[in-house]
Amino acid sequence: MMIRYAVVGAGWISxxxxxxxxxxxxxxxxxxxxxxxxxxxxxxxxxHGVGQIVDYDGYDALLKGSDVDAVxxxxxxxxxxxxxxxxxxxxxxxxxxxxxxxxxQDALAMIAAAREAGVFLMTAYRLHNEPGTVxxxxxxxxxxxxxxLFFQSVFSFQAAAGNHRLKxxxxxxxxxxxxxxxxxxARHIFAEEPIEAMAMAxxxxxxxxxxxVEASVAxxxxxxxxxxxxxxxxxxxxxxxxxxxxxxxxDLELDPGFRFETATKLRLRRDGDVSETQFPxxxxxxxxxxxxxxxxxxxxxxxxxxEEGLADLRTLFAIETxxxxxxxxxxxxxPRARHPTPDMVRVTPVTDRRLVF
Numbered sequence: 001m002m003i004r005y006a007v008v009g010a011g012w013i014s015x016x017x018x019x020x021x022x023x024x025x026x027x028x029x030x031x032x033x034x035x036x037x038x039x040x041x042x043x044x045x046x047x048h049g050v051g052q053i054v055d056y057d058g059y060d061a062l063l064k065g066s067d068v069d070a071v072x073x074x075x076x077x078x079x080x081x082x083x084x085x086x087x088x089x090x091x092x093x094x095x096x097x098x099x100x101x102x103x104x105q106d107a108l109a110m111i112a113a114a115r116e117a118g119v120f121l122m123t124a125y126r127l128h129n130e131p132g133t134v135x136x137x138x139x140x141x142x143x144x145x146x147x148x149l150f151f152q153s154v155f156s157f158q159a160a161a162g163n164h165r166l167k168x169x170x171x172x173x174x175x176x177x178x179x180x181x182x183x184x185x186a187r188h189i190f191a192e193e194p195i196e197a198m199a200m201a202x203x204x205x206x207x208x209x210x211x212x213v214e215a216s217v218a219x220x221x222x223x224x225x226x227x228x229x230x231x232x233x234x235x236x237x238x239x240x241x242x243x244x245x246x247x248x249x250x251d252l253e254l255d256p257g258f259r260f261e262t263a264t265k266l267r268l269r270r271d272g273d274v275s276e277t278q279f280p281x282x283x284x285x286x287x288x289x290x291x292x293x294x295x296x297x298x299x300x301x302x303x304x305x306x307e308e309g310l311a312d313l314r315t316l317f318a319i320e321t322x323x324x325x326x327x328x329x330x331x332x333x334x335p336r337a338r339h340p341t342p343d344m345v346r347v348t349p350v351t352d353r354r355l356v357f
Contacts, residue, residue: 021285076170100309123309132264146249179233286348
C-alpha cells in the first residue's frame with residue numbers, strides 16, 4: 001500500500017528535497033501538487049509523474065476527493081496553520097515543515113484539529129529519522145560521555161537576497177528557520193524541556209538583506225538538570241553546521257550535524273581515546289516520509305507530532321522575547337515521553353534526479 005501525498009507549496013524545498021525524496025521511499029508517492037504557479041507545477045508534475053495540479057482555490061475540493069491520503073505543507077510559516085487545519089478536518093494526515101506555526105494559539109488549533117479528526121499531525125523533523133542524529137542520542141543514553149552538561153552549536157550560512165525566510169510577514173529569520181534545529185537537538189540530548197532562555201541578536205545596518213529580520217541570534221538555554229545549551233544561528237556568516245555535547249566523562253561532536261546535503265560524522269572522545277563514525281548519506285526527506293507513511297499504515301502516532309513542534313515553538317518565542325527585552329524568559333512546557341529511537345531510522349538511497357528552478 002502506497003500512501004498518497006499532496007505537496008502544498010512547490011518552492012525550493014519541495015523541488016530540491018521533498019519531491020525527489022518521496023521517489024526514494026518504499027511506501028509513498030505524490031499524487032497532487034498544490035501551487036499558485038501552474039506552469040511551474042506542470043513541469044514538476046511531468047518530471048515526477050504527478051497526476052494532478054491544483055491551484056490554491058482548488059485545495060478544499062482536492063481534500064474532499066479520494067486521491068490523497070496526506071498532505072505535505074511547505075508554505076511560508078504564517079500559512080501552515082490554515083492549510084494544516086483544513087486538511088485535518090477533511091480527514092487527511094498532515095506533515096508540516098517547521099516551525100510548526102507562528103503562534104502558540106495556531107499550533108494548539110492544529111493539534112486539536114488533527115485529534116478531533118482522528119488523523120496524524122507530524123512536524124517535519126527529518127533528522128529524527130537520520131542515523132547519525134539518533135546515534136548521538138543512543139551514545140548519551142548508554143553513558144558514553146557520562147551525564148551531558150553542555151551543548152554548543154553554530155548553524156550558519158549566507159542567505160540569498162529575496163528569500164521568503166528574510167521576510168517578517170512570514171515570521172522569517174535565522175532563529176525560526178535554522179535555530180529550531182539547535183533547539184530541537186538540545187531538547188533531545190538532555191531529554192528535558194528548557195526552563196529559561198537568554199539571547200542576543202544582531203542586525204547589520206549596511207546589509208539590505210536584513211531590513212526585516214535579524215542576521216544572527218545567539219541563545220543560552222537552561223534545563224532542569226542543570227544542562228546548558230548555547231547556539232548561534234545566522235543568515236549572514238560562512239556555512240557552518242555542527243554541534244558538540246560535553247559530559248562529565250567525555251564529549252562528542254556531530255559535524256556536519258543538521259543539513260540534508262551531506263552525511264553526518266560523529267567524533268567521540270573519552271579517557272584519551274578518540275573514535276569516529278561516518279554514517280551513510282541517506283535521503284533525509286525520503287526517510288522522513290517513509291517513516292510517516294509507516295505510522296499512517298500501522299495506525300501508530302509519529303514521535304515528532306504536533307506537541308513536539310509546539311515544544312520548540314515555546315522555546316523560540318522565549319528566545320525571541322529575550323532578544324527584544326534583554327531579559328531572561330521563563331519557558332513552560334510539559335516533559336516529552338518520546339524521543340528519537342533507532343527503530344525510527346530509515347536508510348533511503350540518495351538521488352541526483354531533481355528539477356529545480
